[in-house]
Amino acid sequence: MIRSLILHFDLLFAYLGQFVKTRFEYKADFFIGLFVGVLFHIVTLIFIDVLFAEQARTLNGWTKAQVFFIYGFSILPMTLFSAFFTNLYMFSGTYIIDGQFDRVLLRPLDSLFQVLLERVNIERLFGLIIGVVIMYYAGRQMEMEWNLWKIFLVLFFSFCGLLVYAGVFITLAALSFWWPDRMGLLPPVYNLTAFGKYPVTIYNPLLQFLLKWIIPFAFVAFYPATEFMDRREFQTYVWLTPVVAVVSLAISMTVWRLGVKKYESTGS
Numbered sequence: 001m002i003r004s005l006i007l008h009f010d011l012l013f014a015y016l017g018q019f020v021k022t023r024f025e026y027k028a029d030f031f032i033g034l035f036v037g038v039l040f041h042i043v044t045l046i047f048i049d050v051l052f053a054e055q056a057r058t059l060n061g062w063t064k065a066q067v068f069f070i071y072g073f074s075i076l077p078m079t080l081f082s083a084f085f086t087n088l089y090m091f092s093g094t095y096i097i098d099g100q101f102d103r104v105l106l107r108p109l110d111s112l113f114q115v116l117l118e119r120v121n122i123e124r125l126f127g128l129i130i131g132v133v134i135m136y137y138a139g140r141q142m143e144m145e146w147n148l149w150k151i152f153l154v155l156f157f158s159f160c161g162l163l164v165y166a167g168v169f170i171t172l173a174a175l176s177f178w179w180p181d182r183m184g185l186l187p188p189v190y191n192l193t194a195f196g197k198y199p200v201t202i203y204n205p206l207l208q209f210l211l212k213w214i215i216p217f218a219f220v221a222f223y224p225a226t227e228f229m230d231r232r233e234f235q236t237y238v239w240l241t242p243v244v245a246v247v248s249l250a251i252s253m254t255v256w257r258l259g260v261k262k263y264e265s266t267g268s
Contacts, residue, residue: 011109015117037123044071057158060202065141066196068231072134074221076154077161079127081169085117089186092176102265111260112170144228153217157224160245161207164220165193167248170256177259189215196220212237219244 048071058065095101095115096118104114135154137144172185192210196217200208211218223237 002188011113012117016120016122016222021134027136037127037208038130041075041127045083045134060199062199062202063142064136069135069138069142069228070199070222070225072131072223073154073158074161075131075134076192077165077220078197079124080158081164081165083121083124083126084116085169086121086168087117088116089190090172090234091186092180096176096263097179099265105263107141107214107259112202112256132195135181139228140227150228155268157227161224161242163218163222163249164241165243166220167245167250167252168215168217170252174252174255177262193217196222198222216244216248258268 045068048064048067052059052067057063095104101111104111108116168189169186172189175185192215195203195207195211200211200222201217203211208218218236219241223234224241226234227238
């Protein structure tokens with residue numbers, strides 16, 4: 001067990017080293033990717049600013065600084081997910097329908113580990129800086145005082161948010177073992193991640209229920225972010241976040257293992 005973990009960690013860093021070298025071989029593509037990412041967040045912040053200009057000072061009880069903070073917080077787990085889990089997006093078409101999963105099973109390594117690390121977007125990690133800058137700016141507007149405990153909570157809840165994303169999308173990818181589809185369920189569910197970047201209470205009750213208990217994107221950024229705003233009415237949900245993260249990941253691992261056992265080669 002320990003030897004297997006050491007092997008996988010060694011391969012992880014070897015994979016990452018190769019991806020860094022590959023990205024810097026094409027410097028123009030690397031920096032264009034960074035620019036597009038920054039531009040996307042700038043446009044979103046402008047949209048929020050314009051929205052508050054039209055809605056006066058608050059949006060259903062949330063100030064502009066609070067919405068900025070939630071949005072900035074949401075960037076952290078999404079950046080980590082986008083860097084290391086995007087190969088799930090086309091899993092069904094590439095690995096199931098085209099039969100590439102046969103190649104994965106021939107290696108004496110964890111199948112999910114291989115799938116995830118066959119595509120890593122190192123440049124997406126720059127988004128972590130953007131998220132931190134937005135959170136710091138919004139925190140200043142709310143007169144928030146930072147300390148080591150709050151920094152730890154940011155790291156902890158960001159990791160929990162990553163696990164929620166991983167759990168949801170690994171589960172959806174694993175369903176392809178039973179129902180292969182070139183596009184699958186991932187694209188429409190991925191679009192729902194945008195709703196988790198804002199206060200969930202601004203949506204109608206049906207969507208709130210969906211984001212809390214069916215596809216729990218509310219626990220990625222919204223509920224954890226309220227811990228830094230003294231919004232005590234969400235305290236229970238804040239500390240349910242790690243529970244939701246662990247449950248989401250456990251479900252996904254179970255479904256993935258069952259799917260691998262169900263997998264049948266294309267024979268091509």
